Amino acid sequence: MILIFTSYAVQDAGVQLHFVSPDPGAGMPSDWYVLVGDAELAEATNNAQLRQLVLDKLNRKLRAAGGIATRLDPFIGQSVVI
Numbered sequence: 001m002i003l004i005f006t007s008y009a010v011q012d013a014g015v016q017l018h019f020v021s022p023d024p025g026a027g028m029p030s031d032w033y034v035l036v037g038d039a040e041l042a043e044a045t046n047n048a049q050l051r052q053l054v055l056d057k058l059n060r061k062l063r064a065a066g067g068i069a070t071r072l073d074p075f076i077g078q079s080v081v082i
Contacts, residue, residue: 001025003032003058014038017054034058 003019014037024030034057044050 001028001062011035014041019058032058032061034061 001021001024003021005017006020007018009016009018014035016033016035019032019034021028021030021032034054036053036057040053041050044053
């Protein structure tokens with residue numbers, strides 16, 4: 001999936017990055033947001049590290065939407081007894 005970085009918003013907890021996919025595919029959203037925390041930003045001391053951090057966050061979010069979420073969504077609203 002191609003994602004285009006379109007904007008960011010500085011928040012109390014970090015920076016929220018906004019990406020848009022011009023052709024997300026069936027059932028996938030066009031807009032993707034990731035929050036990079038202040039501590040994570042401080043650890044990324046150069047552009048390559050920052051880029052990898054953002055790619056890792058996007059990968060995790062994309063996998064959740066395309067794989068993990070599909071398996072977990074049926075459980076939403078169900079109760080468990082422990």
